[in-house]
Amino acid sequence: MLLRRTTTLLFAKNLAVQPLRRHLSNPISPVNQDDLLRVCTILYQQQNSPESRLHSKLTSSNFQLTHEFFLQVCNNFPYSWRPVYRFFLFTQQQQEKNPTFTHSSVSFNKMLDVVSKSRNIDLFWNLVNETAVRRLANGKTFVIALKTLGGARELKKCVEFFHLMNSNGCGYSVERLNKVVDEMCRVKLVEEAKFVVFKMKDWIKPDGVSYKHLISGFCEKGDLIEASKIWNLMVDEGFVPEVDAVEKFMETFFKVNQFGEALKLFETMRLKRMDELDVSIYRLVIKWLCKKGMMSRAHEVFDEMCERGIQVDSLTLGYVVYGLLAKHRVREAYQVVEKIAVVDISVYHGLIKGLLKLRRANEATQVFREMIKRGCEPNMHTYIMLLQGHLGRRGRKGTDPLVNFDTIFVGGLVKVGHSKEATKYVERVINRGMEVPRFDYNKFLHYFSNEEGAIMFEDVAKKLREVGLFDLADILERYGQKMATRDRRRNRLPIIEDTNI
Template structure:
């Protein structure tokens, strides 16, 4: 039964083409001269299966018995083989750790940053903090710590809400000669932001402020993180701190803050941010900034204000894309200015799905479902690829709100299969 399960786990790696895809990034790292201490050889799948079976069955056996069972496969052990074994036991630390200890005693096997990081990742995912810290200290002593080590370690500790230990990890690595570096801090903050751990990223940033002074990039990741969480109070605090320390928010930060304010119905505050940037740093405003403002002003029916932004954009030599024009078209239709909307559509050389969606959405807002269906047919004629949102808009337009929740199977979305 066990062998059958392990075969199932290892099956995707048996095909040479699939195995190449699965391990290509690993091999690229291992081929790096700075990391490459062992040559890469093809993985023998039967050997991998036998070794994984031994590790699973004898994970609680004495070292002498386990080492005796593994000794006959010594020549096959290299960093790539170790990584494949780790991929088999991603959340089971004990078999991997015992194999890790064994490979350290194999004379022809030398661990590197990639294999140590993998061991650290397995220990973190299995929540074995003792092995986790032991591995961290050993990496520090051997000088194998890199930015990926920091990302793995901080994510593990942040998920466990060990905030003081997050800071302690930086201090520990400094003892081993991996000094406090701004680039490393920014890498960690970016990684934590992407994992939705922005509160933890903020804690680490401010606790390390005496050792590593944050810069505009650090604050940018924090603002993005709090905006994604909808915590505009914290995002505003970071924004103000960033400005007080002399860092100017770049266009991406401005747009992120504006969009978060728009989404939370704080239209006036969003426009204040836009006007402030417009007055002080007009050159920083590009197509994406104008597109964002035009989109939300059209959603609120402020078509004259949107037209003003559109004209200013054109005067500055910024060419509008289809997404911007789609917002204008939708805004005109919501105000009942159908002819003007169609005039803009006729002037577009290559209309895409965003243009048609703007038309359909606007016509349905005016309760012109039949006309929206004609636009739908025009999309098909022009070879525009349809998506599920296209169908849902039309079904809602024809069936109304009852179409989604109605009990009649003939007019219920759950029983209508489209496309």
């Protein structure tokens, strides 16, 4: 009885699942939540029972089997293949008695997704074969299959999958190959994607898009040698590198500190393909030139961008403002900001980051107040920058317990029930020796992003004001108000603007 109650509570939390778009032949029908809870409980409790016993239990529950019902069951077991697969076998039996119920591409893809997450490759491959035989495979099936098989290093099966699908109605298609390669590269399976592309060359000739995805994948991985090989191969085959691939290459060169190579590539684009240069590439070049303090060169690129009639976006302006401040050209930075009609968060971030680099944390906080006053809502990055500016990247540990962030952080973790995290942090502090552990502001804010955190930040803000730290108090209090309930946010007071109280 206790187990049954526990199981019922376990599934009750997961039943509010938003319906997805379904295949037209299987319109969405309402699901009886009591039936769903009962069936999921049976599947959970009887997942290791003999087939006859499980089927008897399910049959006696008298639920209405529909396409939507099957999907909802799958949603309640997102990482557990056994209940889903055994329910699928039951539906196969019921399909003979209930001809109105049929599986579709959506239901098979849902089941494949669940099995893929459990890494049961043998069962997954059997289901892939069944999907192919029933001719229910679509683009999503290809993505699920190749990501799963590639992730498990089943490279021969990756190639075999294309041949299997071709023999069952899904012909060889470069568009489908490109979609699969793109998705594999996004999840860091670029080596596996390359294997598939080259092994399938006799049946599917890769195009410029295929090579672009591989180049982007290797650049994301930081493997410039392999990316260069793909680039040369693409050029040898007569394809012109797409602008996206060029931009990704330039970005990677910048990241690995090969500024000369990145700028050479940019100059080549300016000479041969000037018409294809857009705001994205100009922004990338300006961003890194400003980071390196090469402001005269950044101004040249910026002026060229304006002369060509390309609309300058806020991100680019933010980088320019930061670059000027980093070179101590504060007046020019403020003049740029004053000329902008609508200042958004990107420009404010450039201003705040630049001022913090100059160790002008109080002035950065004043900009923070100004952006709130103008209706520009700060995000998590804003708060992290400001806290690092006031407290340093490793936090502040002082004699005054009111401003000792080790105490605030550990005490707060315990209060919100993260005792294990608190213990780990204390161990790091005790054993740090000469090397002080970096204070994780992201975690600090994340743990207190709730109503309890709002109350805690109010208390901390009061204590900080008692010792004269008004800027820090305003930042934390504002974050607490942001995390408060809707009613409290509606009634919150405006932030204090005068720091000389």
